[in-house]
Amino acid sequence: MKLVKNLTFQVIFAIVLGIIVGAIWPEFGAGLKVLADLFIKLIKMLIAPIIFLTVVIGIGGMGDMKKVGKIGGKALLYFEIVSTIALAIGIGVALIVNAGDGIDTSAAGDADVSKYTTAASETEHGIGAFIGSIIPDNFVGALANGELLPTLFAAVLFGMAAAALGEKSRPVISFFEQVSEIFFRIVGMVMKFSPIGAFGAMAYTIGNFGLSTLGNLGQLMGAVYITMFLFIVFVLGSIAAYYRVNIFKFISYIKEEIFLVVGTSSSESALPSLMRKLERFGCSKQTVGLVVPTGYSFNLDGTAIYLSMAALFIAQAYGVDLTWIQILTLLGILMITSKGAAGVTGSGFITLAATLAAFPMIPVEGIALLIGVDRFMSEARAVTNLIGNGLATVVISKSEKEFDQAQYEALKAERAH
Numbered sequence: 001m002k003l004v005k006n007l008t009f010q011v012i013f014a015i016v017l018g019i020i021v022g023a024i025w026p027e028f029g030a031g032l033k034v035l036a037d038l039f040i041k042l043i044k045m046l047i048a049p050i051i052f053l054t055v056v057i058g059i060g061g062m063g064d065m066k067k068v069g070k071i072g073g074k075a076l077l078y079f080e081i082v083s084t085i086a087l088a089i090g091i092g093v094a095l096i097v098n099a100g101d102g103i104d105t106s107a108a109g110d111a112d113v114s115k116y117t118t119a120a121s122e123t124e125h126g127i128g129a130f131i132g133s134i135i136p137d138n139f140v141g142a143l144a145n146g147e148l149l150p151t152l153f154a155a156v157l158f159g160m161a162a163a164a165l166g167e168k169s170r171p172v173i174s175f176f177e178q179v180s181e182i183f184f185r186i187v188g189m190v191m192k193f194s195p196i197g198a199f200g201a202m203a204y205t206i207g208n209f210g211l212s213t214l215g216n217l218g219q220l221m222g223a224v225y226i227t228m229f230l231f232i233v234f235v236l237g238s239i240a241a242y243y244r245v246n247i248f249k250f251i252s253y254i255k256e257e258i259f260l261v262v263g264t265s266s267s268e269s270a271l272p273s274l275m276r277k278l279e280r281f282g283c284s285k286q287t288v289g290l291v292v293p294t295g296y297s298f299n300l301d302g303t304a305i306y307l308s309m310a311a312l313f314i315a316q317a318y319g320v321d322l323t324w325i326q327i328l329t330l331l332g333i334l335m336i337t338s339k340g341a342a343g344v345t346g347s348g349f350i351t352l353a354a355t356l357a358a359f360p361m362i363p364v365e366g367i368a369l370l371i372g373v374d375r376f377m378s379e380a381r382a383v384t385n386l387i388g389n390g391l392a393t394v395v396i397s398k399s400e401k402e403f404d405q406a407q408y409e410a411l412k413a414e415r416a417h
Contacts, residue, residue: 007191008255014196014198014199014202014263015198017202017203018032018198018202018203018206018263019202019203022202023206026207026208027207029203029206030203032199032200032203032207033204033208035199036197036201036264037200039190039194039197039269040266043187043269046186046190046272049143050180050183050187050271050275051151051155051271052151053176053180053183054292055156055290056162056173057173057180057286058159058285059156059162059163060159060163060172071290071400072156072294074399075291075294075392075396078299078392079295079392082235082239082388083298085235086302087304089231089305090307090308091327093226093309094309094316097220134150136154183272184272184276187272187273187276191260194269197263198259198263198264220309224309224380225377225380228381231305243395243398245391245394250390250391253277254270254277254386254390257273261382261386262379267381267382271292278292281407282403282404282405282407282411283402284403287396287397287400291389292393295388295393296389299385299389300388302384302385303351303385304334307334307355308330310352310367310370311334311355311362313370314356314363315361320362320363322361330359333358
């Protein structure tokens with residue numbers, strides 16, 4: 001009975017049930033997408049206010065502007081280094097596996113990819129446009145529209161102003177802390193429906209695309225999954241070990257969030273509960289409030305791996321033999337385009353289309369080859385992004401002495417029993 005009440009068990013059971021329903025009754029399963037959409041809308045409804053409140057409380061409560069700048073700067077440097085490693089690994093594995101070689105590309109010409117290419121052309125991916133998109137048209141508009149980067153920017157400004165005022169802003173910060181508690185209580189209520197969301201998402205995926213879609217592109221899927229697994233175990237595992245954290249125990253600690261992400265294929269669905277878990281892990285509220293929301297826009301390790309492997313897969317499928325200079329150029333373009341991925345709906349394909357548009361020797365219509373299996377690979381992307389951002393917060397907390405070791409040891413002892 002205790003196991004049945006466990007949220008992790010409920011989500012896993014819902015995912016398995018979704019696969020069965022989608023496989024046996026595909027039309028009915030495809031129609032259950034509405035359950036996933038409703039759950040993700042409930043979560044997205046809460047993300048912008050939670051990020052705003054958490055960042056303001058974190059910066060306003062920290063007081064020391066030098067500390068805020070140091071944590072923010074260190075986080076961005078860490079994100080850039082790790083994301084670049086992820087891109088390089090993705091390119092390396094794609095070159096070794098050569099999964100696109102011999103693929104029949106004739107069907108790709110008939111597929112409609114206009115919605116991705118149009119969205120990519122409408123969405124500017126240059127550095128100037130990206131920086132411009134961070135600044136909201138108005139202060140409240142960022143929150144009202146649920147836009148992650150503009151909300152983060154507005155929250156940082158508000159928090160810095162509050163910190164500069166010192167004790168005068170204390171009543172406002174205290175009020176925000178109380179409002180934040182209410183929002184996290186709402187998150188707890190919404191999370192009770194996560195198994196239903198996971199069930200609907202998985203039933204739709206299998207019902208709409210079918211198990212057979214895993215066949216001809218299975219090699220690429222396998223390569224993506226293995227690459228992300230190796231990245232988590234060896235790259236993130238090495239970083240974790242340096243900071244005296246066991247990557248497997250850390251993954252076990254956030255397993256509920258991981259299974260939720262697997263079910264919904266959205267790392268955003270686990271953002272509020274991840275922030276709470278990291279505070280319990282020992283990271284300071286201030287660091288969590290600053291690093292996690294920033295990481296969701298700048299530290300997309302899984303997306304970086306996917307984009308690099310997908311771009312080379314299409315090149316191989318069309319027999320485009322890239323030189324090392326072209327490969328390095330592709331890496332450079334991906335370093336820019338991948339940074340805007342979080343703020344774009346259907347980000348994987350749209351960002352890939354934008355990358356290929358800036359790299360014309362790879363046919364952009366080749367993204368049609370990936371439509372059938374993208375949904376399955378998006379789960380691996382989202383999980384890798386989640387783990388990467390969680391670990392990044394721990395790393396920055398420890399390096400800035402914003403980590404409560406006693407609380408961490410108490411949690412370890414509690415979990416050991």
